[in-house]
Amino acid sequence: MEGPSIVIATEEFKPFLNTRTKTGPVKGQKLVRTRSWGKHFILEFEKTMLRIHFLMFGSYRIDNPRENRTPKMVLTFPKGTVYFYSCAIKEIETLENYDWSVDTMSPKWSTPKAVRTLKKLPNEMVCDVLMNQDIFAGVGNIIKNEVQFRQRLHPETKLDQLTDKQIKALVADTRAYCLLFYKWKKANVLKRNWQIMRKRKCPLCGGPVTKKHTGKLQRISHWCRRDQPLNRSLIRSPRPGKQTKHPRSRPRESPALTAAP
């Protein structure tokens, strides 16, 4: 479960706020507030805070338990019962460790901060930084792949191959796509809007989608070799100082070149 889904969870818990659960490790306590930070779902009870991580396969159900599955936790509120499955539940003492400015779904998210962070990591690949929860908390493999495609970036592009403008666009679009993911998920049209994730053909050129483990994290990336070429920035917009005397790309409008005998 990625960040936007956790925000939706906080909303789905609103009916249970300020009421007590009759079951679970926090039996008898009132639910005071729910929060999300990246992929963390935080339930604040009167005396106890629970941090829930759904990892890859976790889920929750409200008033509709799964058959033949033992929930990890059940919370029974006056207005409904919530069942949690295959998730990691941890009691936490404080929120001090959370930096909300790196949470891609938070109102406190800071694009300039992420840009500054990326500029300090010239040797990191796009696919690795996008999944880094200290930089883009809440981004998972789906968001990673879709943002790479939207920005026409090869997953294995090293950050020092990007112009400042491209770094800025990457960060800003990651945030923008997280908000879109949220909106589309709520409207039940998320998968319909995937452009590259689990697709066989590139929606732009119709070419095959490459699927390969990429980066240090070795999670699968889905990308188009034609529309997300490696080192695109060097070809299309060389950085000052890296320009050679024999640029690879000719100016587009130059009648002399085609008119010559």
Added chain:
DNA sequence: CAAATTGTTTAGCT
């Protein structure tokens, strides 16, 4: 239907 997958932590190595 075997394989992949919306993910992270930890142990154990070099």
Added chain:
DNA sequence: CAGCTAAACAATTT
């Protein structure tokens, strides 16, 4: 100690 890899965990989808 840093950096890495494999293992463990878990359940649905293709």
